[in-house]
Amino acid sequence: MTISKEHLLKVYEDMVLIRRFEEEVEKYSKNGTIPGFIHLGVGQEATQAGIIDVLLKTDYKFPDHRSHGAIILSSAPEDRKRIMAELFGKKTGINGGRGGSMHVNDLKVRNMGFNAIEGSIVVTGLGTAFASVYNHTQDVTAVFMGDGTLGEGTCHESINMAATWKLPLIYCVVNNQYAISTRFTESHPQPQLAMWADGYCVPNEVVDGNDIEAVIPAVERAVARARAGQGPTLIEFMTYRWQGHFSGDPAAYRPEGELERWKEKDPIKLTKARLLSEHGVKERDVQSIHARVESEISGYIQFALESPNPDPEDAVKHVYTDIEVEAR
Amino acid sequence: MSRIITFSKALNEALQQEMEQDEKVFIIGEDVAKMGGDFGITSGIWKRWPTRAYDTALSESAIVGLSCGAAICGLRPVAEMMFADFIGVCYDQVVNNAAKLCYMYNGQASAQLVVRAVTGGGIRCAYQHSQCIEPWLMNVPGLVVVAPATPYEAKGLLVSAIRSNNPVVFLEHKGLYNTKGDVPEELYSLPLYKANVERAGRDITLVAGMTMLNFAKRAAEEMAKDGLSCEIVNPRTLLPMDGETIINSVAKTGRLVVIQEGPKFMGYGAEVGSMVYENVFEYLKAPIRRVTSLDTPVPFSPVLEDYVMPQYSDVLKACHEVMAF
Numbered sequence: 001m002t003i004s005k006e007h008l009l010k011v012y013e014d015m016v017l018i019r020r021f022e023e024e025v026e027k028y029s030k031n032g033t034i035p036g037f038i039h040l041g042v043g044q045e046a047t048q049a050g051i052i053d054v055l056l057k058t059d060y061k062f063p064d065h066r067s068h069g070a071i072i073l074s075s076a077p078e079d080r081k082r083i084m085a086e087l088f089g090k091k092t093g094i095n096g097g098r099g100g101s102m103h104v105n106d107l108k109v110r111n112m113g114f115n116a117i118e119g120s121i122v123v124t125g126l127g128t129a130f131a132s133v134y135n136h137t138q139d140v141t142a143v144f145m146g147d148g149t150l151g152e153g154t155c156h157e158s159i160n161m162a163a164t165w166k167l168p169l170i171y172c173v174v175n176n177q178y179a180i181s182t183r184f185t186e187s188h189p190q191p192q193l194a195m196w197a198d199g200y201c202v203p204n205e206v207v208d209g210n211d212i213e214a215v216i217p218a219v220e221r222a223v224a225r226a227r228a229g230q231g232p233t234l235i236e237f238m239t240y241r242w243q244g245h246f247s248g249d250p251a252a253y254r255p256e257g258e259l260e261r262w263k264e265k266d267p268i269k270l271t272k273a274r275l276l277s278e279h280g281v282k283e284r285d286v287q288s289i290h291a292r293v294e295s296e297i298s299g300y301i302q303f304a305l306e307s308p309n310p311d312p313e314d315a316v317k318h319v320y321t322d323i324e325v326e327a328r
Numbered sequence: 329m330s331r332i333i334t335f336s337k338a339l340n341e342a343l344q345q346e347m348e349q350d351e352k353v354f355i356i357g358e359d360v361a362k363m364g365g366d367f368g369i370t371s372g373i374w375k376r377w378p379t380r381a382y383d384t385a386l387s388e389s390a391i392v393g394l395s396c397g398a399a400i401c402g403l404r405p406v407a408e409m410m411f412a413d414f415i416g417v418c419y420d421q422v423v424n425n426a427a428k429l430c431y432m433y434n435g436q437a438s439a440q441l442v443v444r445a446v447t448g449g450g451i452r453c454a455y456q457h458s459q460c461i462e463p464w465l466m467n468v469p470g471l472v473v474v475a476p477a478t479p480y481e482a483k484g485l486l487v488s489a490i491r492s493n494n495p496v497v498f499l500e501h502k503g504l505y506n507t508k509g510d511v512p513e514e515l516y517s518l519p520l521y522k523a524n525v526e527r528a529g530r531d532i533t534l535v536a537g538m539t540m541l542n543f544a545k546r547a548a549e550e551m552a553k554d555g556l557s558c559e560i561v562n563p564r565t566l567l568p569m570d571g572e573t574i575i576n577s578v579a580k581t582g583r584l585v586v587i588q589e590g591p592k593f594m595g596y597g598a599e600v601g602s603m604v605y606e607n608v609f610e611y612l613k614a615p616i617r618r619v620t621s622l623d624t625p626v627p628f629s630p631v632l633e634d635y636v637m638p639q640y641s642d643v644l645k646a647c648h649e650v651m652a653f
Contacts (some may be wrong), residue, residue: 060401099432107436112400123390124425125406127397134354134379134403141397154420157390164385298331318435319469321493323521323568 003213005279010322011053011212012271013289015045018069019268020297025068025087025101029247035089038101039066043242046267047174049073050215054223060110060128060141062121066174066241067114067144071104074111086147090307097310100164100266110139118145119152122171126158129167129232134223140168140226142219148179150193159232163200168226170219171197171234174209180245181253194236202232209237210267213274330512336505338479339369339444342486343406345515346393347377350404354380356391357444357475366410367505388414389501392421395441400429404490405441412445412461412499412633419464426495429468439495442486447475448501448539449588449626449637458633460590460624465497466567466599472496473522473567479509480614481564484518492520495591499566501589523570525577529557532647535600536587537563540638543587545618547643556651564574566596571603578604582613583650587643592620614653617646 006295017041029038041048048069055061055074063070065089068087072080079094086093087101105113112128125143132139149155150173163171173193177183190196197204203225207218215237222233239282240262244251253257275281319325333341347353355361355370361381364371374381384391388409395405409415415422421445430438449458467472472494476482482500489496493628526541527548536544542563548558559577563569578584584604586597597618604616619642627633 008525060397095432095434098434103432105604107433112397115428115434117420117424120393120420120425123393123421124397124400127395127399128401129397130394131398131401131403134398135401154389154393157385157387158393160385161387161390163396184539318431318433320472320568321430321435321440325469 003216005275005281006276008271008275008279009281009289011049011216012268012275013293014049014053015268016290016293017072017296018045018048018066020293021068021084023299024297024301026243026247034087036100038087039245040243040247041066041069041241043262043266044174044176044239045069046212046271047172047213047237047239048318050212051219053171053216054209054219055142056141056142057109060112060125060139062114062125062141062143064111064114064121064144064146064149065102066146066205067118068101070144071111073084074238074265075106076109079106080296081300081303085304085307088304088307089309090304091310092303092307096314109319118149119154122149122152122158125169126161126167129162130165132168133165138227140170140223142170142172142295144172144174146179147173147175147177147193149173151179151187152194156328159197159200159202162232166229166231168229169232170222170226172233172282173251175236175238176239176241178241178245178254192228192236194234202234204207204234204236206236206238207240208235210270211266212271217273219239283312329514330510332508333479333511334505335479335482335507335509336367338511338600339500340371340481341511342490343370343373343585344376346487346490347373349515352402353406354382355408356382356384356408357529358384358386358410360408363536364644365408366403367502369444369500370408370461383498389421392418392426392443394420395440396425396429399439399441400433400437403420406490407441407443409443409445412447413456415443415445415464415497422465422495422497423468423471423609427468430469430494437447438493439512440493441524442489442496442498444498444500446502448503449633449647450503450539452628452630452633454628460588462499462566462596463590463594466596470495471567472565473499474520474565475537476564477504477537477562478523479507479511481518483511484516485520485564486516487515488520489495490524491517497569503539513615520563521565521568523531523573524564525573526560526562527558529559531556531581532558532583532585532650533574533581534560534585534587535563535574535597536560537566538589540589542586543638543643546640547603547647551646553645556648561607569596569599574600575603575607579608579611584616585619585643585646586616586618588636589638590621593623595620613641614650617650618629619643619646
């Protein structure tokens with residue numbers, strides 16, 4: 001399956017948007033403007049952009065804590081600045097600043113948000129996939145997980161049930177090699193985590209997660225299987241996070257030279273080289289993409305900085321659907 | 329038309345009548361479909377609705393997690409925990425997921441699910457099949473915890489729980505399953521978040537639900553022989569609790585005995601006591617008394633279990649104490 005020049009240009013722009021979003025988030029996290037923890041996906045753009053590129057608005061998406069990229073790409077362009085504002089904890093945030101980086105959701109596009117406990121959305125996703133079957137719709141569910149997530153018992157429960165009931169679920173295992181400081185090879189017996197699905201009779205594959213032209217067809221295969229009622233698929237995307245686990249983690253646990261080797265496999269550089277050499281795209285066309293992204297991102301930041309804080313008393317809203325909780 | 333049926337039958341009727349009304353309701357759990365549940369509460373449902381009753385693997389987290397996901401898509405799952413103690417296995421899904429979804433989605437979606445959980449002691453099954461787990465749940469804003477005491481309540485409250493857009497943990501005391509009472513044949517609901525004054529009185533307020541309601545009723549009869557009148561308040565919903573009804577009752581009687589089956593420390597009786605002290609301290613004529621289990625796990629041998637569990641005689645003793653103060 002080949003990807004057209006236009007398609008590749010589009011996902012290239014998506015990846016650049018993720019990279020620049022994350023770089024800005026890191027800056028405002030480090031200077032204290034963005035409160036709380038921030039987990040950055042720099043280096044993993046191809047996986048995030050590729051998965052979202054294939055999914056429809058009506059498909060259920062459960063992006064994880066390192067998925068700002070998938071989150072912004074899921075939402076409509078006009079809502080993306082509100083995602084930045086959410087990270088800043090502002091009233092204009094897409095969730096009113098209630099959830100922040102780890103819980104951004106946008107039900108309009110079926111971004112169902114993240115439960116910041118690893119392995120939780122893996123079982124919640126069973127339910128959205130189950131609802132598709134129950135309601136006879138074609139919507140698939142994609143759950144983002146890391147290599148570390150697979151250590152959770154809920155992953156066993158989920159894949160076992162999804163496989164038995166042939167639920168339209170895609171396990172997107174983004175193997176960035178480390179669960180905080182622990183390498184996946186130190187905590188799992190499988191040389192590739194995808195093999196883990198073999199025990200549940202679930203089709204699986206290992207994909208170069210830095211090559212968007214490998215990511216997209218793999219996701220398309222899984223989506224096709226799910227829509228055809230053939231059940232779940234597990235895809236292991238091999239990639240690498242350039243930063244530590246959270247913004248500020250120096251990642252001293254990684255061997256010297258490893259990061260540099262992975263930076264040579266930068267998904268953005270790789271795609272740019274192909275655009276130039278295989279599709280006849282000019283450097284100035286690429287530069288105009290970067291300029292467009294730059295203006296987008298500065299708009300997000302300006303919006304987030306200028307937005308008001310939430311009204312404190314809004315904290316008591318929506319604890320229950322039908323009764324009010326006492327305010328201070 | 330009303331007739332006398334068991335607590336179990338009342339629950340089954342609630343499920344079937346709600347499933348007739350709303351095709352978004354389905355049941356899921358271990359052995360709930362073909363077998364009809366370990367206690368038979370879901371019997372007959374799978375036969376009527378084979379595509380709306382699901383037997384699962386022994387996977388409590390997946391049962392509740394799936395229910396959360398299905399609920400945010402608009403379905404109304406009714407999951408069964410064969411024993412409430414098993415909520416320990418899927419505690420994360422109940423308290424970190426279901427309880428937070430409405431808040432996380434700003435009210436645009438919520439975990440409109442019911443987890444029916446078989447609770448309580450007295451059946452000689454020891455540590456992991458006998459606990460009263462309500463305090464595990466009651467410090468978690470976003471959850472609703474319902475605890476019926478009679479067949480009438482079982483049906484009416486389960487109907488409300490299924491219709492609720494909040495996540496409801498519905499506690500069914502196994503000691504009540506075979507009890508009988510008057511239950512209307514037709515579909516009806518009882519309000520959540522509302523305590524019921526079972527008996528009006530002027531001398532002592534007895535707060536008691538589930539199996540403990542029976543102790544309260546017996547004690548009230550006994551005290552009446554001495555010319556003393558007990559007011560019995562059955563909370564029905566434990567979280568959020570109808571503090572107002574309890575507080576108003578104590579303002580009238582000036583004396584409070586809370587009867588709860590679970591251990592004393594941080595049991596719901598502690599919260600009832602605090603609400604009363606904070607709001608109507610000046611009306612109290614005697615210190616509050618709590619009748620509870622001992623602060624131990626639930627042991628097996630009948631002699632040991634009875635020693636640990638609250639007894640009817642403890643209730644009478646507490647009533648006499650608050651009167652004698």
